[in-house]
Every structure is written in C-alpha cells, then in structure tokens.
Amino acid sequence: MAQLSMHEPAGGGNPVLDLSKAPLPTAKTLGARRNLWLQFWRFVAFDLRIMRMVIKGHH
Amino acid sequence: MAEVLILGAGVSGHTAALHLRRLLGSQHKVTVVSPNSQWNWIPSNIWVGVGEMAKKDVVFPLAPVYARKKIGFHQAKAVAIRPKGDADDPRGAVDIEYTLPEKAGTTERLRYDYLINATGPKLKFEATEGMGPGGHTESVCTADHAVEANHKLREVIEVLKTGKPQTLVVGTGHGTCTCEGAAFEYVFNVDHELRQAGVRDLARVVYLTNEAALGDFGVDGMVFDQQGFQTTSELWTGSLFRERGVEAIVGTHVHRVEERTIHYETLDGTSHTLEFDFAMLIPPFGGVPLQAYDAEGNDITSELFAPSGFMKVDADYTPKPYEEWRAEDWPTTYAAPGYDNIWAVGIAFAPPHQISKPRKSPNGTVIAPSPPRTGMPSGVMGKTVAMTIADRIKHGTSAAPHTASMARMGAACVASAGTGLTKGSAAAMTMLPVVPDYQRYTTGRDERETRGELGLHGHWVKLMLHYLFLYKAKARLGWQMIPE
Structure with missing residues (x-):
C-alpha cells in the first residue's frame, strides 16, 4: 500500500495521528454528498458496479 | 440418497444450505447444525x-425457514468430527451437543456423506484481560452485545447532557483482530449519534486500531483512481477522521483493560494508557473449538485444524515472508486436504496468511490484522461449495469442483457513517480482488473496480443490502436471484 506521511504523533500522552495534512472536503463536496439528485445517480452507479463485479469476479 | 451436513447457520452455512436444497431433489437430505436459534x-x-435499529430488525428464527424449505435443523453445537466414522459405521460423523433449551446438554452423533464446516468465529474476548461484555468494554459482534452497547452509549450521552466531558473509544482489542471495518463503522455512527444528541463538543472520540495505517481494513489498504489521480484508502479515510474530529491511534495491541483504563502497546514498542468512559473493542477471532477423531478414536485434530482452530483447506500454508505471498496461496475449492467430502467456508477456513503486511513491535508483540472473510466472500464460498456437492451427488464423485478464490473475487464494503434517509452517510467501497495480486495489477487490484466514495448514497446502499439479504436469508420468493 502506498504510504502517505500522516504518522506524526501529536502528543498529549497518546500517539494520536496528526491528520492535519489529510484533505478536508470543500463546501461543494459536502453539498454534493447530500444532494439527493446527485446521490441517486451515485447509488445507481454503485449498484451497477457491484453487479459487474459479481459477474466478473465470482466464478 | 445422500446426506449433507452443514455446521453453522451464518452467512456461508445458511447460503450453502439454501442452495443445496434448491439444487438437490427431495430424496437427498440437507441438515444444518447451529447453536443459535436465530439468523x-x-x-x-x-x-x-x-x-x-432494534434487535428484532436484524434477526429472525431459523426453524420456520428450515421447516418450510425441508431442511433438517438441530439447534446444537458441534463438538467433534469423525471423518472416517467409528467402529459402528464407516460413514463420517459429527458429535453434537444440543443448545435447544428443552434438550440442553443432550448429545447425538449425526452421520453424513458430505460435510461443510461453516462454524464461524469464536469471539476470543479472553485473549485480552478485562475486555468484553463480561469485562469493561462493549461489543457489537452479536445482536445482544449490540443492544448492551447501546444501553451503555445512552448512559454516556445522558452524562454528556449534564455538561460533563466523556471519552469514547472504539476499535480493536488485540493486535491480531480482524473486522476493522466494523469498528470504523461504529466509531462514525457513535460520532453521528453524539451530534444528533447535541453533545459532540463535549465528547472525545478515539479510534484505536491494530491497522498500521488508517484505511488498511485488514486488506493491505486500497489504491483508488479519483479524477485521474491515484489516492490511497489511508488518505481517503484520514480525510473523514479529520472532518469528523475523530482521533486515531494506529498500530496498537491492547494488553489489558481495567475499569475506565486501556493499556496498550504501539508498533514502536512503547506502552500507553488511555482513560475512557465508554469503549467498544472488537475481539480477535479463533476457530470454534472442534475435536477430530479417526475411526479408532485417536485424536487427529491437528490434521484437520490449524493451531488457530480454523480448518485447513486447499491453501498453501508454507510459511513465507510477505514479499513472497502470492494470490495462488489462497484456496479455491475449500476442500479439506485428504478428504473429498469435507469443506470449510467463511470464517471457518484457515487462511494461508494475513493480507495486510504483518508487523511486530520491538518487544516481539505481533500487531497484524487478520484477513477478513465475512459478508460477500463468505456467501460466495457457501454457494460455490454447495454447487460442488450438488454436482458430485448428481454426476458422481469425479465431477470437477467449483472454485472461488478470494484472490479472484471482489467484494463491496459499505461502512456506515451515520443513519437517516436524507442525513445518513457511508463510505462505500468496492475492491477486486479482495486479496491483492501484485503480479497481476500494479496496485494489487483492478483500478476500474476498486473505488471508494463517501455520501448519502452509501447509506442507501447499506439499507438496501439490509433488506435484500434479510429477504434472501428468509428464502422468500426469488431469493436465489439476489447475488451473494
């Protein structure tokens, strides 16, 4: 697995990961994740991908 | 007439039983042995x-389904396998002990022509002192455990409402745990509930995991193609942790849990303590304890089972370093070596090795996530073995076995991050194959099929799977059309 350098203990008694370099979603992305119309199409696309994978990889 | 005996009625065992009943004529007998009365x-x-959700929403009684489908059912636990029978009968046999209240403790010996071991995991809470529902932490591994976890969570939320800060810890309770995905889901559902209750600002939420990096999930992590760039599941999940304000501590092995204190070690060999008010820690899994005897009564348990208690199958168990692991190491038929009528599926089969890179701390503590083999792969294995047995019964013992390697099959993992038809969220992932094949794909997996998405649609998918798989497991009209 490709490693990204997020492993910087932040102190405080426990080696908590420093996630300050992990990307935060923009307001646009957060909105898209809740947009019913967009999410409906993501739902359809995800279901189709599962079915394709079932056909491709299961037997 | 042939008799097929299935030990276990979880995803793989129940799937195998339903397909065998569908594929075989009524002259053949299909029997399930499960210590649980409910699916x-x-x-x-x-x-x-x-x-x-309430407990009743996630379970249903098995007996009426099996009665309707004409599948024999013993509510009992298997205690011993006799693959070559005994002095009275050379057919294979399994000793069972009833858990049905009216017959509790009664034993019986069942004969079989074909045997499927789908006994699932033994939840090894005892591997970590003080862990588990009998100790100081909660679990969501069974519906009853989950009910108790919710009671404790509600108590903590009530305390938070008085203005007193609380620390909630969710994760894995041992260095060799699997099912990190379940802990991942639970931590974000807890976060969601705290927000719904309006007390999130007073709660410290910590994810404590044996994964060496976030997003490992016991499958060595994933590489996704997102808008023309490769990104890792580590960065992708790290984003969610940051967005939700959930602290993460990785590469941990919990040594013991005291009331309100977790003692753990990290991969660098240092020891730490973490105070908590609520903790849900997943236990490590072992094989369900089963003995094996030959016809003369000699103990042959080590011939059939790995030291972990999982049953050996057609995998390559030769010890080798991570760099030499290959897709071909993984089993394809799930047949027990030396026996042409015994198979092990789902969690019951012994994997050849981990999927994630195994690690040790400088103190020699093994911190290595075990391979997940639940859900979709479990169901596929159950169906595959059912088809093999049906072909053997119908066309003779030389019929070629059906195959389904975890290094070939894909899986969908939908990790809920909060409920609600318009406010819910989930991390929806697909991977193909489950076990990365670095000889075939540069990133270990098919980049077209290996994806990760966050959003409301993930919650809808998880809800759809909930209703679809309950419908399928109840063997309602057209159940066989729903893929595993």
Whole structure:
C-alpha cells in the first residue's frame, strides 16, 4: 500500500495521528454528498458496479 | 440418497444450505447444525449498537425457514468430527451437543456423506484481560452485545447532557483482530449519534486500531483512481477522521483493560494508557473449538485444524515472508486436504496468511490484522461449495469442483457513517480482488473496480443490502436471484 506521511504523533500522552495534512472536503463536496439528485445517480452507479463485479469476479 | 451436513447457520452455512436444497431433489437430505436459534444480519448490528435499529430488525428464527424449505435443523453445537466414522459405521460423523433449551446438554452423533464446516468465529474476548461484555468494554459482534452497547452509549450521552466531558473509544482489542471495518463503522455512527444528541463538543472520540495505517481494513489498504489521480484508502479515510474530529491511534495491541483504563502497546514498542468512559473493542477471532477423531478414536485434530482452530483447506500454508505471498496461496475449492467430502467456508477456513503486511513491535508483540472473510466472500464460498456437492451427488464423485478464490473475487464494503434517509452517510467501497495480486495489477487490484466514495448514497446502499439479504436469508420468493 502506498504510504502517505500522516504518522506524526501529536502528543498529549497518546500517539494520536496528526491528520492535519489529510484533505478536508470543500463546501461543494459536502453539498454534493447530500444532494439527493446527485446521490441517486451515485447509488445507481454503485449498484451497477457491484453487479459487474459479481459477474466478473465470482466464478 | 445422500446426506449433507452443514455446521453453522451464518452467512456461508445458511447460503450453502439454501442452495443445496434448491439444487438437490427431495430424496437427498440437507441438515444444518447451529447453536443459535436465530439468523443475524451482522452488518446491521452496528445500527443496533447506536439504537437506530432494534434487535428484532436484524434477526429472525431459523426453524420456520428450515421447516418450510425441508431442511433438517438441530439447534446444537458441534463438538467433534469423525471423518472416517467409528467402529459402528464407516460413514463420517459429527458429535453434537444440543443448545435447544428443552434438550440442553443432550448429545447425538449425526452421520453424513458430505460435510461443510461453516462454524464461524469464536469471539476470543479472553485473549485480552478485562475486555468484553463480561469485562469493561462493549461489543457489537452479536445482536445482544449490540443492544448492551447501546444501553451503555445512552448512559454516556445522558452524562454528556449534564455538561460533563466523556471519552469514547472504539476499535480493536488485540493486535491480531480482524473486522476493522466494523469498528470504523461504529466509531462514525457513535460520532453521528453524539451530534444528533447535541453533545459532540463535549465528547472525545478515539479510534484505536491494530491497522498500521488508517484505511488498511485488514486488506493491505486500497489504491483508488479519483479524477485521474491515484489516492490511497489511508488518505481517503484520514480525510473523514479529520472532518469528523475523530482521533486515531494506529498500530496498537491492547494488553489489558481495567475499569475506565486501556493499556496498550504501539508498533514502536512503547506502552500507553488511555482513560475512557465508554469503549467498544472488537475481539480477535479463533476457530470454534472442534475435536477430530479417526475411526479408532485417536485424536487427529491437528490434521484437520490449524493451531488457530480454523480448518485447513486447499491453501498453501508454507510459511513465507510477505514479499513472497502470492494470490495462488489462497484456496479455491475449500476442500479439506485428504478428504473429498469435507469443506470449510467463511470464517471457518484457515487462511494461508494475513493480507495486510504483518508487523511486530520491538518487544516481539505481533500487531497484524487478520484477513477478513465475512459478508460477500463468505456467501460466495457457501454457494460455490454447495454447487460442488450438488454436482458430485448428481454426476458422481469425479465431477470437477467449483472454485472461488478470494484472490479472484471482489467484494463491496459499505461502512456506515451515520443513519437517516436524507442525513445518513457511508463510505462505500468496492475492491477486486479482495486479496491483492501484485503480479497481476500494479496496485494489487483492478483500478476500474476498486473505488471508494463517501455520501448519502452509501447509506442507501447499506439499507438496501439490509433488506435484500434479510429477504434472501428468509428464502422468500426469488431469493436465489439476489447475488451473494
């Protein structure tokens, strides 16, 4: 697995990961994740991908 | 007439039983032995554990389904396998002990022509001192555990409402745990519930995991193609942790749990303590304890089972370093070596090695996530072995076995991050194959099929799977059309 350098203990008694370099979603992305119309199409696309994978990889 | 005996009625065992009944004529006998009276859609235990579903929504009684489908059912636990029978009968046999209240403790010897071991895991809470429902932490591994976890969570939320800060810890309770995905789901559902209750600002939420990096999930992590760039599941999940304000501590092995204190070690060999007010820690899994005897009564347990208690199958168990692991190491038929009528599927089969890179701390503590083999792969294995047995019965013992390697099959993992038809969210992932094949794909997996998405649609998918798989497990009209 490709490693990204997020492993910087932040102190405080426990080696908590420093996630300050992990990307935060923009307001646009957060909105898209809740947009019913967009999410409906993501739902359809995800279901189709599962079915394709079932056909491709299961037997 | 042939008799097929299935030990276990979880995803793989129940799937195998339904398909065998469908594929075989009524002259053949299909019998299930399970210590549980109910079937449990375990992925939804997460929602029971935060009070978004009741226990009755995730379980149903097995006996009426088996009666309707003409499948024999013994509510009992298997205690011994006799693959070559005994002095009275050379057919294979299994010793069972009833758990049905009216017959509790009664034993019986069942004969079989074909045997499927789908006994699932033994939850090894005892591997970590003080862990588990009998100790100081909660679990969501069974529906009853999840009900109890929700009670404890509600108590903590009530304390938070008085203005007193609380620390909630969710994760894995041992260096060799699997099912990190379940802990991942639970931590974000807890976060969601705290927000719904308006007390999130007073709660410290910590994810404590044996994964060496976030997003490992016991499958060595994933590489996704997102808008023309490769990104890792580590960065992708790290984003969610940052967005939700959930602290993460990785590469941990919990040594012991005291009331309100977790003692753990990290991969660098240092020891730490973490104070908590609520903790849900997943236990490590072992094989369900089963003995094996030959016809003369000699103990042959080590011939059939790995030291972990999981049954050996057609995998390559030769010890080798991570760099030499290959897709071909993984089993394809799930047949027990030396026996042409015994198979082990789901969690019951012994994997050849981990999927994630195994690590040790400088103190020699093994911190290595075990391979997940639940859900979709479990169901596929159950169906595959059912088809092999049906072909052997119908066309003779030389019929070629059906195959389904975890290094070929894909899986969908939908990790809930909060409920609600318009406010819910989930991390929806697909991977193909489950076991990365670095000889075939540069990133280990098919980049077209290996994806990760966050959003409301993930919650809809998880909810759809909940209803679809309960419908399928109840063997309602057209159940066989729903893929595993």
